[in-house]
Amino acid sequence: EAGVAQSPRYKIIEKRQSVAFWCNPISGHATLYWYQQILGQGPKLLIQFQNNGVVDDSQLPKDRFSAERLKGVDSTLKIQPAKLEDSAVYLCASSFGGGGNEQYFGPGTRLTVT
């Protein structure tokens, strides 16, 4: 069974530029998550989708971050404009259901903002 796919793996941009990340979850997983992991910290949830609807985006900086999950499968996370403090690893995860189901993570995208 294929795991969670993410691209790109690495991205370097200058501040004020925009960037987009892509995620393809495990087939059949209705719930998709985007996390931000700053160096030395645990992952922090940015947004959770159930199919193509948003369940939780309370920690998403909506003035610069946006995410969508069209057709309830793939998802993209965008940052526009980027700030230095956005440098982090962005992890996508999926699970069969929400709640306390185990989540399966992709390899992440390491973003560096200069």
Added chain:
Amino acid sequence: AQKVTQAQTEISVVEKEDVTLDCVYETRDTTYYLFWYKQPPSGELVFLIRRNSFDEQNEISGRYSWNFQKSTSSFNFTITASQVVDSAVYFCALWTYSGNTPLVFGKGTRLSVIA
């Protein structure tokens, strides 16, 4: 509020030693799940175990074992006869039933196993 504390920032052991990673959690909820994830240098978090709050039985899986004690709000993870491949950052995480809260992670413990 939900909180997970992993007090050990870094641990270094020699191969074949046993090592225990500590996890202490805080929640007022009576229904919750606890998790352990492994993050090797490749960056991908690997699911290791999920335990619900009503099941305090200890679990063993090969060289891995977990000790869940509600009385001390701890969910500790022991690796027996450690190997170099066990070198990674290990995260403990908590999900609580009420309030539709997200999965809350600790800051992780970096384990280095030296040959």
